[in-house]
Amino acid sequence: MRILAVDDDPVVLDLLKVILKQEGHDEVVVAGSGPAALDILVRDDRGFDVLVLDIAMPGMDGVVLCREIRKLRYYADTPIIMLTAHSDSRSIESAFGAGANDYITKPFDIKGIGIRLQIAERMMAENRITLDINALQSKLDGPEGQHCFALEDAVCLRGVKQHTDVFSLGNYLSTMERYRVDETSVFAGQIQSFDALYRSCTEQELATVLSEVWNSISAAADNTRLLGSYVGSGTFILIAACSIQDEWLGLEPTIKTILAASPSLKKASLGCPVAVVLGRPFRPNASKTKRVKPTFDRARQLLQKRLEMDAASG
Structure with missing residues (x-):
């Protein structure tokens, strides 16, 4: 090299x-x-x-x-x-x-x-997929449902703050010192009805959805040191370098308010509001050798549990 x-x-x-x-x-x-x-x-x-x-x-x-x-x-x-x-x-x-x-x-x-x-x-x-959000948002509208990545693909969003690819997010977590693990929270977020958005949005509109959702999550958690990655199918995995258990219940309403006021989403004319559901935050696995995959898997599991609870009640 x-x-x-x-x-x-x-x-x-x-x-x-x-x-x-x-x-x-x-x-x-x-x-x-x-x-x-x-x-x-x-x-x-x-x-x-x-x-x-x-x-x-x-x-x-x-x-x-x-x-x-x-x-x-x-x-x-x-x-x-x-x-x-x-x-x-x-x-x-x-x-x-x-x-x-x-x-x-x-x-x-x-x-x-x-x-x-x-x-x-x-x-x-590795063949990593990267989207330059700034470049995509300046493009003219293209055909709906045609994108440079599959629905389930993990994507690195360039042009948004505190976002990285999932491989690097794993590096960040795996090399974290033990004392910092005890102060860290991991959770996942899901864009509701993302499969429908994927089919109906142009590439420019979908880039707007992904970037605005990430920015809204980051803004809602402005009292935390947040780092995250988009892992596909409308899902983000997020790491906060502090405990957010007390703030967690207030994040979704704040995210909803920020998204509703987004000029970029209003301009996109998606036909329905963009909504986000968050899984419960937890402390990552302490063992460095068993930290990344079990932690990311648990984040997805807790998110899925929340989605199932919402479906059952709703």
Whole structure:
């Protein structure tokens, strides 16, 4: 793999080159700042397979740099690994929300970097579906029910804050420190009658629905540090870096109010209001090796239980 490493500390850059060489990666280019990294990415004609960015840099920090890199056509989906201090959990969430896919905590070791690079290679091999929401919302209307992804496909929404792909959301959860797990809530949300929306909406309208639903959930949970992913069939999995048990019952009414007032949804003229149902939040599995799939499965199960309860009562 060809790697670009960005850090304002030349000692860290030298150490990274040594470690990456020991891992078998000889093609490592380094930059000492965000602007220097962007200049390299724009001018380089060979391309990089993985980008390693330090979060805490003066001037343009790693989160801002990550967001700017995602605007570059050829780096919209390139794996980005962040370097961060153990205590800087808020920046980690911001980095994933800006488009990062994984992170390594300092001080780091050879084994840790090797594992994260192996995961990056897996990400490079995956055929991930990405929607540029800003581009789709500016398109002219197309045919109804014809979309670039299947109903059940997981999709990464580019152009909305604090949203990532499901693979990266799993990385975020799996590498979370034990003390942070105890303070974290996971839950799922479902767009009601999404199959009907999928069949009746144009691609532009469906992009509007997905982005407005995500934005409404994020806005309703404005007292939380929220990160989430769209996992297909109208379902989102969400991770809040705090307990939201007390606020949970108030989220749905707030989401409903925000969606009803959305100018974008009104302009789309969907014919029926967009509604969201939320599953009960819970604390993730403590075991790192058994954390991601059991936690995501439980989020879906609790959402399904809520849907069944609503159907039975309704």
